[in-house]
Amino acid sequence: MSETPKKLLIAASGTGGHLFPAIATAEQLPEYEIEWLGVPDRLETELVPQQYSLHTVRLGGFQGRLGLGSLRLLSQVLQATLQVRQLLQRERFDGVFTTGGYIAAPAILAARSLGLPAILHESNALPGKVTRWLSPWCSLVALGFEAATSHLPKANSVVVGTPVRSQFLTNHELPTDLTLPPEAPVILVVGGSQGAVAVNQLVRTAAPAWFEAGAWVIHQTGTNDEAADSLQHDHYIHRPFFEAMAGLYQRADVVISRAGAGTLTELAFTQTPSVLIPYPFAAEDHQAYNAAAFAAANAALVCRQADLTPIALQDMVLTLIHNPERRAQMAAAAASLAIPDSAEQLANLIRQTLT
Ligand SMILES: CC(=O)N[C@H]1[C@@H](OP(=O)(O)OP(=O)(O)OC[C@H]2O[C@@H](n3ccc(=O)[nH]c3=O)[C@H](O)[C@@H]2O)O[C@H](CO)[C@@H](O)[C@@H]1O
Structure with missing residues (x-):
């Protein structure tokens, strides 16, 4: 029975x-x-x-x-x-x-x-x-x-x-409707499951310098950004939300992100170097604690939103894009945090x- x-x-x-x-x-x-x-x-x-x-x-x-x-x-x-x-x-x-x-x-x-x-x-x-x-x-x-x-x-x-979704364990494919030149540096911008309007604004101002350096920018804007369509460029793809995140992190050379625990766990899984901008209004500033754990392991650079200018973000990301060795070190450090x-x-x- x-x-x-x-x-x-x-x-x-x-x-x-x-x-x-x-x-x-x-x-x-x-x-x-x-x-x-x-x-x-x-x-x-x-x-x-x-x-x-x-x-x-x-x-x-x-x-x-x-x-x-x-x-x-x-x-x-x-x-x-x-x-x-x-x-x-x-x-x-x-x-x-x-x-x-x-x-x-x-x-x-x-x-x-x-x-x-x-x-x-x-x-x-x-x-x-x-x-x-x-x-x-x-x-x-x-x-x-x-x-x-x-x-x-x-x-x-x-x-x-x-725990991460099964897509992180089984396939790291890029979304099928998204084609990127194989050699191009890719900067992925994510703002947690809701998107991050303040990060979006910084990114849109900094992005032209990244395009000039030959990079592509894949940008999750969330659904609350009225200016979401204001940046247009051949190397720029933006959507409110992406389903196939594993493939995107895997393809990205650098991720710019909030510091939600879910995203950080995934970045450790895919061993992706990141620049973290903790959401300043998160309950008890808890994202700063998540980010600090990643910074302490050298897996990420962390910036407080209040101190961050578009130029500073632009330069920080360009420096990473031009420094594969540094990115490899950050990737290895991220991997060491994965369970x-x-x-x-x-x-x-x-x-x-x-x-
Ligand atoms: C604003 C806030 O307080 N957010 C909190 C919220 O998570 P919140 O959902 O904001 O952020 P997390 O980073 O934890 O999770 C985001 C999730 O959404 C997925 N994603 C994101 C963008 C996209 O286009 N597609 C997609 O699938 C990410 O892959 C990730 O799995 O709960 C987490 C767990 O308690 C906290 O650590 C976060 O601080």
């Missing part, structure tokens, strides 16, 4: 940085019956694969000071926790897995109040608030960066890196915790 499959609720919401590692982990658990917990109208409604039913609860962010907003949020969390408790009981789930952020709060609280295991993955070097508050109650906390350990002294933590079997490790830890 075959055993009933175990049921896992995955709580991951909002950004590619939270959703892609969760999807990558889910793909490593084919024997599990998996359902998803998210928020209406966020990225999960588009990104979560169809095979996972999506349940939603209403929740805002945990940013800002204490005040009326926090009270509203607290009441949302309590309400959501009750909803998730009912879901876990009704559908007989065996545990929850979450990649942090606000959706983690009701998932962890509901699971632990029912005595079910809760596994949390935190991809950032500076763990988010929800992770810091709730990690002592989690059965297991898996970490993307070693540096995060010191912020979670009471957690049962283990460093596994951050290639992160998704497998995490999936195995989930199996062990849910027995």
